[in-house]
Amino acid sequence: MNNILLGVNIDHIATLRNARGTRYPDPVHAAEVAERAGADGITIHLREDRRHITDRDVRILRETIQTRMNLEMAVTDEMVQIALDTQPEFVCLVPEKREELTTEGGLDVAGQLEKIKAATATLTEAGIKVSLFIDADRTQIDAAVACGAPYIELHTGHYADAETEEEQQAELKKIAAAASYADDQGIKVNAGHGLTYHNVKPIAALPELYELNIGHSIIGRAVFDGLDKAVADMREEMLSARR
Numbered sequence: 587m588n589n590i591l592l593g594v595n596i597d598h599i600a601t602l603r604n605a606r607g608t609r610y611p612d613p614v615h616a617a618e619v620a621e622r623a624g625a626d627g628i629t630i631h632l633r634e635d636r637r638h639i640t641d642r643d644v645r646i647l648r649e650t651i652q653t654r655m656n657l658e659m660a661v662t663d664e665m666v667q668i669a670l671d672t673q674p675e676f677v678c679l680v681p682e683k684r685e686e687l688t689t690e691g692g693l694d695v696a697g698q699l700e701k702i703k704a705a706t707a708t709l710t711e712a713g714i715k716v717s718l719f720i721d722a723d724r725t726q727i728d729a730a731v732a733c734g735a736p737y738i739e740l741h742t743g744h745y746a747d748a749e750t751e752e753e754q755q756a757e758l759k760k761i762a763a764a765a766s767y768a769d770d771q772g773i774k775v776n777a778g779h780g781l782t783y784h785n786v787k788p789i790a791a792l793p794e795l796y797e798l799n800i801g802h803s804i805i806g807r808a809v810f811d812g813l814d815k816a817v818a819d820m821r822e823e824m825l826s827a828r829r
């Protein structure tokens with residue numbers, strides 16, 4: 587079977603740093619360790635409230651990341667300008683609510699088609715590859731195609747949060763159907779949110795998936811095992827699903 591890539595989200599290194607207002611632990615250092623351990627890319631979410639990743643992090647990481655930067659951001663004029671100034675390889679447009687604990691759902695692309703189409707066009711013209719973070723829903727996939735986005739990232743949070751085996755299987759089925767549908771439309775399919783060492787394999791086994799973006803569980807594991815081992819072990823879990 588083909589390969590699957592791992593984008594390591596390092597937001598929560600910055601969460602820990604910001605909790606005490608210190609200079610450590612530094613997400614710049616985390617990116618370097620993650621890349622050495624086999625990360626195919628580094629994902630950062632510059633939230634509008636800067637609760638974890640900061641503008642300083644984005645600026646320095648742009649200079650230090652050796653693989654590729656995937657900048658997750660809300661669809662606002664401020665963020666589009668930051669992306670144009672930063673020139674990450676990828677931008678993933680995500681929904682944001684100021685009061686949420688974490689991203690709660692996918693972007694409503696169908697409901698804001700013109701706005702997202704315009705942002706996608708601006709970023710694409712600047713040479714940035716755009717991905718849209720959406721739920722596993724045909725209407726949203728059709729809208730992503732209409733926006734001209736070359737990538738989507740399927741939101742796996744509902745799968746990860748499922749409380750019963752039955753619920754989880756139903757969510758997995760939805761993600762599998764969406765990945766296959768999007769692949770038929772010629773769009774590249776990533777996935778992420780809430781993926782852990784315990785739930786990643788069935789997702790990684792879906793043949794259309796190109797890359798998984800995983801953060802919180804890797805950083806959590808790193809506290810006990812070290813970041814290099816946490817990244818390598820997650821990569822191994824994913825790759826073993828493809829053998």
Ligand SMILES: CC(=O)[C@@H](O)[C@H](O)COP(=O)(O)O
Pocket residue numbers: 595597630631633658680687688689719778779801
């Ligand atoms: C868009 C997404 O799923 C992740 O980037 C997630 O939002 C991580 O950041 P938070 O933990 O701040 O939600």
Ligand SMILES: NCC(=O)COP(=O)(O)O
Pocket residue numbers: 595629739777778779780781799800801802803
């Ligand atoms: N886009 C999803 C992501 O980057 C990581 O989400 P999580 O693993 O921190 O839940």
